[in-house]
Amino acid sequence: MADIVIQNGRLITFNGPDQQALAITDGLITAVGSTADMAPHLAGAEVIDAEGATVLPGFIDSHVHLFQGAVEATWVKLFGIRSKDKIAEAVRARSKAQPEDKIIFAIGMSHGCMDGAEPDRHHMDDILRDRPFAAMHAGHHTVWANTKALEAAGILDGADVPDGCEVVMGEDGKATGVLNEVGAFGPVLRLTASGARELAGYETGSNPVPAPSAAEREADKTLIELSLKQIASKGITGLHNMDGNFYQLELLAALEAEGRLTARTEVPMHFKNFDSIDRLSEAADMRSQYSGDMVWSNRVKMFMDGVIESRTAVMTRPYTDTGTLADPLFSQPFFDEVCTKADAMDLQIAVHSIGDGAVHRVLNGYEAARRANGPRDSRHRIEHIEVLLPSDLPRFAELGVVASIQPPHGPGGGYFDFGDAEDSILRAEELGWNYPMRRLLEAGAKVILNTDWPVVPIDVLPSIHAAVVGKDLPAPWVDDRLTLRQALAAYTRDNAWVEFNESRKGRLSAGMMGDVVILDRDIEAAPLNQLNQAKVRTTLLGGRIIYDRTSQNADFG
16 A cells, blocks of 8 residues: 555656656555556555646755755845945844844955945945954855954964965954865854854864853754754755764754654765874764664765965966965875775765866776776765866766766856856866866766856756856857756766666666656646746655645645
């Protein structure tokens, strides 16, 4: 006897022909076929009429920062605001509403947002002078702070920071207020209400210091649960976190035990460039302790560079405006050693690599591991790939490396303002190899898609719209848009595959987990340019409705 039957849908199964209906029993899909085929399963089942809408495997967002996104939901939102007066209005309103907070923190501040000028501590002082105030760029690699915040953090006169990070100093010997990378802005974030506990998995990969109290653990779980409700409303049933520590695993495991976890979540061990290679044993400990269907660990995450906007992405040629080259966060020999060791431990590796020089170095590391250990089904990943050397294109398929790309981030994604090509800090030939997702796919590489939330909202359908529709780009940019089916597969079937779960999820077929999303329309029948108007109607996790727009009685939503 089935628990749930979904009928009259347009099922994209990724397992042969499209179908109309499916049945779920005890959390697993037990039948897929036509609506008529479901007749034997109807007795006693809850029947959902999809009304001709698209039905898909539950979406998996394969690059997120769950704890950070949960905390940032409480910050002042400055996305898209480029007027100093408008920023001041939003910040001062929050300051008035929360007089007891140690710092007012905002997210989404842009370069050039001070009426065309780049922010510094003097601009930030003008916005809020009498108490600490700081704001983070949407890309999460730069923070701007006012004088009070710099003083409270103890970095107004500068600070020793890890390689690749910078407290930018002015001619007066004081910090300008520009803080590049987490090792520089961490002290400011620790002034927030969360004490930057969410940052520990990103900054050090270790647990927060001091150890969170019982009350702080409960507060952190509550914040994560609130974000999980939003995530369920977007049809997402799986997450690949991109920062991690035991603390996050403990929070998620506790939520699962309490019946409050509504997304299957993988958490990595975050290996830093200042770590000893012996620390990889921690990744093995994480894997052995957390290996369930809802919470697990099987991956090592690293950073090879920063971002292009702050000139910390590693390019093969100097930036056109500064003539500078960013230093990689790992030396090639050490990175090769880490990759070889992690690969020998049967761990997956994922590395943040934005510049073409960073991508090249990571491919070298994966090649070194393959040469030392022999070929295996490693499914190692490279995250972002904003610029690629043409000569490195075939190496992805040759080495079995997965390209992990965020369509809204690119110039065709419509989320960030890239300006005109002639104003770019990159060369025309570099822009021509910007976010090359279609060319990677055509070259035989496996391409997966994701958001990198909270850099952009955790909303799959606009991300798919960016991958498929986007916007027309002039030369020297190249059209790398995907087909709708390619993008849908990359958010379902292929994201299940990259986590080694292709036999259990990512397809609508008998025996698969009952993770399903029902949309509010047939997205293949509607005009493509309306794709970002589609909404999620119902989300099921293991056969349980965790979000339903049409009902007030769903568990969540």
